[in-house]
Amino acid sequence: MNKIIVRIKGGLSNQLFCYAAARRLALVNDAELVLDDVSGFRYDKYKRRYQLDHFNIPCRKATPAERLEPFPRLRRYILKQMNKYRPFEKRTYIVQEGIDFDPRLLHTRFRGTIYLEGYWQSEKYFKDIEPIIREDLRINSPLDRMNQEMAKKIRECLAVAIHIRFFDKPGEKSQNNLPSSYYKKAIDYIESHLQNPHYFIFSDYPESARELIPLPDSRITLITHNKGEENAYADLWLMTQCKHFIIANSTFSWWGAWLSQFRDKIVIAPAIVRRGEGAWGFKGLIPEGWLLF
Template sequence: MNLKILVFTGGLGNQLFEYAFYLHLKRKFPNERFYGLYGKKLAEHYGLELDKWFRVNLPSQPWWVLPVTGLFYLYKQCFPNSRWLDLNQRDWKHPKAIVFFPFKFNKRFIPNKQNWIQWKVDESALSEYNRKALVEIRQSNACFVHVRRGDYLSVNYKTLFEGCCTSEYYQRALAQMKEMHPDVRFICFSDDIPWMKKNLELGDNAFYVDWNVGKDSPLDMYLMSQCRHAIIANSTFSYWGARLGQEKECVFYPKKWWNSEHGNPDIFLDNWIGL
């Protein structure tokens, strides 16, 4: 078959990894026809967000993609070793697969050029709060700090993330950033700002962003992308805040991304600092 189907899932951070892998496949198979499936798994977050926030050309979803993909999944149940499907989340296992789970958590599928994907954000249409945040970011030696708690503390994620990206990690990163850049201005993002204020030594010069919620939350990623430095959480959201937009001078990441027998995903740039 001269076609490939990509099943998109997850939130915006995951969708960016999926789009990067789609571009990788297109380069490898210039004569193939590509189709996308944008189904129920996207609805667990805010649906397909990628084309709302970025200038992208996504594969189309004709009516037959869903039933055909369903047949391939059924075939996989009967023949688990089938190479027609590639559902691995870390690497590209089956070169000739037809159905792909395109969330490949690996930096080697991300284009090397800085401008491989472009934001669609119109800064002139931003709220007064976001315009003020951009002024704070661009007029200072800005380092964003992202703390993700919320769903990571739930029963579903506790086993995977407990003991990772600790307050000690943040304290070490903050201390090193202050030592390297005494004039640093911390731009703070979190689903638990009170926890940040109570537990982290951010100083009197910190600026807190707490108004972009729900479907507007990608604006936090946009603001992150405009900063000069980054202290990221173990989250694809702040990972892309560090990768996109202005090229970062200094990025800190947690050495323990999750509790996995396979260790950390291979997503970090060589000049990033793991703590």
């Protein structure tokens, strides 16, 4: 039987990308998909943890042997080196090269067991199985009163999600945080196309984010109650309940917009291009139909 063991790693949104690309590769190869939910987090410098248990994912977790235990770091290193110079289609340990969309993954066919590692941040890796990915990534809604009441408020209005991520702390000189001018232009566009929308702000610094939005308090709701990485899924769930989106240079709000089921949604994304940490605007990242400002 064919089998893919995918190494899940990173924050919540990158874990979703890891999964989605692997799910498609498994389907087209008639392979079992197995999730390594341990090794990618063992030495994570941000202390992040596996978060895909909050979704409707039908795959099993890897056994210790499938995680290359014992001595997993050494064995993984040897496998990577052995595969590094093989033709892409003959590799048994596939590691993403660069960040741009790589069509070679779509055409990969194999027999036996392979390992897959990378973020694969493009819907092109799974666009042809979109209904399956949407079903798998249906979020198990939080049941607490605050999230349920906020979801009700979102559904009852023309809700626009605004995501403002601070890569650098508010007030610090930064080339990573988006300028207020981006949000102003995006809001002007929304205001010219929608009648009386209400804006829901998602941010790691909500109060500072509020200062960037030139609208009266009556038209804004700050989402502040889901604290910590372990509750990121709840903010993502709330975001998906919105109808339109002004996203940050962040794959978190990328997924919030993508997972929304609203048919006529407007999605506005920043038109910047960055490499390295916090990369954005690379080939394949922004889906067709999204607006770049």
